[in-house]
Amino acid sequence: ADGSLVQLSTDRANNDVDVAVKYIPRDFVMSNQKVVLREVLNHHQMSQYKHPHLVQLLEVILTPRYLGLVMEFVDGVSLQSYLVDSGGMLEEDTARFIFQQLVLTVEFMHKMGKVNRDIKLENIMVVDNGMPLIKLCNFSLSKDRAADSSPVTQAGSALFTAPEVLLNVQGHSYDGEPVDVWSCGVVGVGCRGRERVTHLGECHVTNASWRMPCHTRL
Secondary structure, three states: OOOOEEEEEEEOOOOOEEEEEEEEEHHHHHHOHHHHHHHHHHHHHHHOOOOOOEOOEEEEEEOOOEEEEEEEOOOOEEHHHHHHHOOOOOOHHHHHHHHHHHHHHHHHHHHOOEEOOOOOHHHEEEEEOOOEEEEEOOOOOOEEOOOOOOOOOOOOOHHHOOHHHHOOOOOOOOOHHHHHHHHHHHHHHHOOOHHHHHHHHOOOOOOOOOOOOOOOOO
16 A cells, blocks of 8 residues: 545636545655656556546646645545445446446557556446446556556455466566456446455456356447
């Protein structure tokens, strides 16, 4: 953990618009410069495209104690909280719609050469004004396929992490794109009941053969 915290703030220089500021302690920044720089650069580069399902990084500020990432404020809740508020399970049509948005977002990131490596319910914001729209909001473990080294660490949250990452105790390199796809699948399963994610995490999956059921619509 980097000891960061996120607070709601007001941008006085921009018509008092609400923003979310992620404060990262400067001592963590100094001891993890490469990791923090990677997060800032990848988030900044992705923000240039103004993708509707990616939280925008607006500015980077420096205080005596913190590095601040000033981001677009999303007036919603995490997908985890949205699930809880919905009784722990979403209707199939709602879950499908959220999953479709997530897949399109991750596909876009991959086309831009980025991998996220930490896709989970808590890192997806939902704004529901009659239709649940999502925004992916955390890029702290992201990597650029061209500029950064291949992933080797056991990064991410265990319940949402692909088997090849969990089993990678030797520190071998792996492909980040399939790892993101696995996490998307777990999120999709979780939208139909968080306990299903817990059960999946207890299965210790090391290999799988999967086929789409003929009655399933995506």
